[in-house]
Amino acid sequence: MKRKIGVAALLGLLFAGALATSALAQCGTGPMIVLNTNSFAYETGAAVGTPYKSPLGNNLTVVGLVQKFCSPFQDQNAASADTEYTVVFSGLVSKGTSTMLIGTTTIDVTDYTTGSFFIYRDGPPKNAPQTAAAMPGSPPNATVPANYLDGTLILSGSLANFELTVSQTGSNNPNGSYRGDATFTGGSLYPRVAGTGATVAQGNWCVFGCKPPAGGYSAQLDGKFDTPVTGVRSSTWGSIKLLYR
């Protein structure tokens, strides 16, 4: 029995290796799911101050599109003409923003409570807005986030330690980033990443000159879910052989 498990494990490793080396050229090392730049955030509650001051208790939601899938999801065609892959972050409650000045840079840091993320496959036809100009104003509304939460749920999970850092250096335009620890827990494709532990969801967080013109949004973002890295332990060939005797 132990031998069978060992053979299965070895085959699994070989399969994983094959996936890693045959990953699409544009993926490279690291990204597992790349977000489209037509992804946007909004907060319900009080108005977000500039460049990014989130009032305590505000509720942050992100709606977006998947731009590219890498291993182990490279069979999902995010470039399909009639099927869309949508992403939603929700349940992220603001702990308030702290501001500091370093040199000529003003930095706003906002932490959020643990929330959730969802990735859906929907269509044909696509029904989520595909550009900033198509985003309807003042979310939540009839389209946002509803049209990002329909179809088949392929992946979901928790999003912990979510933090935004927005900075403005001198008179330059402000810019920011986000980072959270994503743990996959569900969805139809969950078995492909089951037990991989937390990975990083991170990306750029644009707050100036990039938001949908209809209004009501706090940021435009890109980003990715990184490939989870399962912990490894050093061993000797002798120890490994012993496992199969």
Add this chain to the structure above:
Amino acid sequence: MQRKALLLLLTAIMAFAVPAYAQTYELLFAFTGFDYQDPNPVSIVDPINHTDYLAVAEGYKLVGFVTQFGPLLTPWVDPTLYEYTNHIFNETVSSHTYGFGFLEAKFIDGGRSRYYRDPLLGGTHGTYGTFPPNATSPSTFIDGSMRLGGGIYSSSITYNFNTNQGNFSGQMNLDEGPDLIYIPAGQQSGWTLAGQAGRPNPTVPNGYDNQVTGECKILSTPVTHKTWGAVKALYR
């Protein structure tokens, strides 16, 4: 004569004002990759004050893959046939200010960003390796055909060592490469190159600092509503 001049001026204003009103931010391209310091003379790690990271006169470089193209370039690229890679280089730190776990690093104007096209079949896949520069990086990210490049100015990085994430931002004027013909002359300047940089991350190869996602884009300009009466009043 004065009336003709005014009419001409009004027509010109209308021609430019209408697109401006409809304008939203426009993506040129987006990318993911890894960044590193080169040259990196202050290489002894200082975990307290981080004097080793982007010290004055050190270089900042980035290699990666283009993941998305905006409307100006989409008709002219084909990711099913080509691998598109990007390279940021010639960024030299001019100031390094650290406090409370945060770093502000500014760069001397003169950095450069380029993207390249290499055939998927017969080309050389971009390979990061470790401890760049190495045998494959940046060489496999700058082979093939250089398609579009520009000079970077007013760039800086803000880094939060408390949570190990940061962001960079700079301006870019496009000025080289065969794909420059797809960018209208009036749109070749004033692009914003911005992104996120994060660590520690187990997927970051040894010798690189951060995993990066970024975009090159033109930001929209805030516009104000005016009545025809108000516009006419300007020219009376």
